[in-house]
Amino acid sequence: MRYLTAGESHGPQLTTIIEGVPAQLELLAEDVNKDLARRQGGYGRGRRMQIEKDQVQILSGVRHGKTTGAPIALVVENKDWTHWTKIMGAEPIGEEAEKEVKRKLTRPRPGHADLNGAIKYGHRDMRNVLERSSARETTVRVAAGAVAKKILASFGIKVGGHVLEIGGVKAEHVTYESVEDLQTRSEASQVRCLDEEASVKMMEAIDAAKKDGDSIGGIVEVVVENVPIGLGSYVHYDRKLDAKLAAAVMSINAFKGVEIGIGFEAAHVPGSQVHDEIIWDEQKGYTRKTNRLGGFEGGMTTGMPIVVRGVMKPIPTLYKPLQSVDIDTKEPFEASIERSDSCAVPAASVVAESVVAWEIANALLEAFGHDQMETIQENVERHQSKAREF
Numbered sequence: 061m062r063y064l065t066a067g068e069s070h071g072p073q074l075t076t077i078i079e080g081v082p083a084q085l086e087l088l089a090e091d092v093n094k095d096l097a098r099r100q101g102g103y104g105r106g107r108r109m110q111i112e113k114d115q116v117q118i119l120s121g122v123r124h125g126k127t128t129g130a131p132i133a134l135v136v137e138n139k140d141w142t143h144w145t146k147i148m149g150a151e152p153i154g155e156e157a158e159k160e161v162k163r164k165l166t167r168p169r170p171g172h173a174d175l176n177g178a179i180k181y182g183h184r185d186m187r188n189v190l191e192r193s194s195a196r197e198t199t200v201r202v203a204a205g206a207v208a209k210k211i212l213a214s215f216g217i218k219v220g221g222h223v224l225e226i227g228g229v230k231a232e233h234v235t236y237e238s239v240e241d242l243q244t245r246s247e248a249s250q251v252r253c254l255d256e257e258a259s260v261k262m263m264e265a266i267d268a269a270k271k272d273g274d275s276i277g278g279i280v281e282v283v284v285e286n287v288p289i290g291l292g293s294y295v296h297y298d299r300k301l302d303a304k305l306a307a308a309v310m311s312i313n314a315f316k317g318v319e320i321g322i323g324f325e326a327a328h329v330p331g332s333q334v335h336d337e338i339i340w341d342e343q344k345g346y347t348r349k350t351n352r353l354g355g356f357e358g359g360m361t362t363g364m365p366i367v368v369r370g371v372m373k374p375i376p377t378l379y380k381p382l383q384s385v386d387i388d389t390k391e392p393f394e395a396s397i398e399r400s401d402s403c404a405v406p407a408a409s410v411v412a413e414s415v416v417a418w419e420i421a422n423a424l425l426e427a428f429g430h431d432q433m434e435t436i437q438e439n440v441e442r443h444q445s446k447a448r449e450f
C-alpha cells in the first residue's frame with residue numbers, strides 16, 4: 061500500500077489517497093472517525109481543537125461498507141477555513157489586496173520549519189511554509205492509519221498507544237494484560253497514561269508550563285500484539301521493518317528520537333540481560349521468555365509484541381517568546397502568538413499508533429498478498445500453523 065497526503069492547516073480540507081488496500085475489507089466512516097476524535101483530544105490542546113470537529117468523507121474505493129480494491133480517497137474538512145478563505149484562497153487577489161488581507165509572515169519561529177523552508181523554497185511569506193509543515197497534516201495520517209488498523213484487526217492484530225512521560229513526570233509500574241486493556245485504560249486518562257497518579261501530575265505539569273508561557277514534551281509508547289513471525293526482512297537494509305517503524309515515528313512533527321524494546325537502555329546492560337531466550341510449546345509454538353528486544357530480531361518480527369517508543373520535544377510556539385530575526389528588516393524581534401497547544405503528547409500518541417499500524421499492515425500485505433481479504437487470511441493462517449510446528 062502507499063498513500064499521499066495533501067492539504068494546508070488553514071486551507072479547505074485535508075486529503076489522502078490510499079492505494080493498494082485489499083478488496084472485501086469492511087470499512088465505515090465511523091472506523092476512521094473514532095481515531096480522528098481521539099487525535100483531537102488529550103489534555104494540553106489549544107483553542108483550534110474547539111473549532112475543528114474532524115469527520116471523514118470517504119469519496120472512493122468503498123461501496124456499501126466494503127473496499128473494492130480501488131484507490132480510497134479520504135477527506136477531512138477544516139472548519140477554520142471559513143476564517144481563512146481570503147488569506148488561503150488559491151486564486152490570485154493582487155498585491156494590494158494581499159497587503160490588506162494580512163501582513164506576510166516574515167518572522168520565523170524557532171523550532172518550526174519556517175526559516176529553513178523559506179530559504180529552501182524561496183518564500184518571502186513564510187505562511188507558505190507554516191501551512192504545510194503544521195501538524196494539522198497528521199489528521200489524514202491518522203485516517204490512513206485507521207484503515208491499516210482495520211486490516212490488522214481482521215487478523216487479530218491489535219495496536220495501542222499510551223503516554224509514558226510528560227515534562228519529566230514518569231508513569232511508574234505500568235502493566236497491562238493486553239493491548240485492549242492498555243487501550244481502555246489509556247482512554248480513561250486525559251493524558252492517555254495508565255498510571256493514575258502520574259496522570260494527575262502530568263496535567264499539573266501542563267498547567268504549570270502553560271501558566272509560565274512555556275511548553276513541555278514527553279514520551280509515547282505503541283504496542284502491537286499478535287503479529288506473525290517474520291514480517292520485514294534481514295536481507296536488505298530498506299526491508300528491515302524496525303527501521304521503517306523508526307522512520308515512521310520520527311516523521312511525526314516534533315518527534316526527536318525513537319527506540320524499540322529496551323532501546324537506549326541496551327547500552328548499559330550485559331547481553332544476558334538484553335537477549336530474549338527462546339521457548340517452544342505445542343499451542344503457541346516459538347515464543348520468548350522476555351521481550352526486551354521489543355518484538356524484533358534481524359529487522360523481522362519475532363511474534364512477541366512490538367514495542368516502539370518515541371520522544372516528542374516541547375511545542376515550539378511559546379507564549380513566552382523566543383528571540384528570532386525578521387527576514388525583511390534583519391532586526392531581532394520577540395514573537396507574539398495568538399494560540400497554540402501547550403502539550404500535544406497525548407494527541408501524538410494516537411498519531412504514533414497510526415503510523416506504526418500503517419507500517420505493520422504494509423509489511424503484512426507484502427508477505428501475504430494484496431488482492432482480497434479472504435486469500436490473505438488463508439495465507440496468514442497457513443503461515444501461522446507452519447511457524448508453530450517449524
Ligand SMILES: Cc1cc2nc3c(=O)[nH]c(=O)nc-3n(C[C@H](O)[C@H](O)[C@H](O)COP(=O)(O)O)c2cc1C
Binds near residue numbers: 106171313314
Ligand atoms: C499533534 C501535534 C500537535 C502540534 N501542535 C503544535 C502547536 O499547536 N504549536 C506548535 O508550535 N507546534 C505544534 N506541533 C509541533 C510542530 O508541528 C513541529 O514542531 C514543527 O512542525 C517543526 O517540526 P519538527 O519539530 O519535527 O522539527 C504539534 C505536533 C503534533 C504532533
Ligand SMILES: C=C(O[C@@H]1CC(C(=O)O)=C[C@@H](OP(=O)(O)O)[C@H]1O)C(=O)O
Binds near residue numbers: 108112199401
Ligand atoms: C490543527 C492542529 O494542530 C495544529 C498544529 C500546529 C503546528 O504548528 O503544528 C499549530 C496549531 O494550529 P493553529 O495555529 O491553527 O492553532 C495546532 O492547532 C491539529 O492537530 O489538528
